[in-house]
Amino acid sequence: GESVGLHLPTLSVQEGDNSIINCAYSNSASDYFIWYKQESGKGPQFIIDIRSNMDKRQGQRVTVLLNKTVKHLSLQIAATQPGDSAVYFCAETIHSGSARQLTFGSGTQLTVLP
């Protein structure tokens, strides 16, 4: 079946370095993608989103890149800080009816080393 998955289950980076978290999706009908951050014991927190008519979107210290040709999504975090340590999920959705269900990937644990 269609799925969203992450390439790397864990990622360790030095504080101050840039982080890149990758995600593959298989449903070509998906038209909206979101990155969420989940800290231990908390709910998913929105980081950044991108629509399928865009290739790149930048936020504060974060950039999302979408490559529809290879169905690949990445999250770049600049100057990674200790507070960035968390599990990062990509999620995809297809406009269906009046509400969008999100399909989440399995998550990447980002650890920022001092």
Add this chain to the structure above:
Amino acid sequence: EPEVTQTPSHQVTQMGQEVILRCVPISNHLYFYWYRQILGQKVEFLVSFYNNEISEKSEIFDDQFSVERPDGSNFTLKIRSTKLEDSAMYFCASTRDGGADTQYFGPGTRLTVL
């Protein structure tokens, strides 16, 4: 900043008992969702709700589950006869509209079925 709230934060119940998980979505949001996350696994969609009816539901959302918006602020998930495998974090989310709009998640309720 408005946020989704959920109560209780942790619910322990005996197998076969009924539980009701409560959510207060962001006040001007119209679309509501329940997701669950079994420990160590990805977040899974359960159900979406709009205009006082279910918009979509997943295979997980079987007859033992029901949702309700009993008043203008609360959104509840009821599990009629809990099973051991219902143990998970349950997240409520809401959006302002059903288009490409960010889903904001609550902090979750940890359900433990003994």
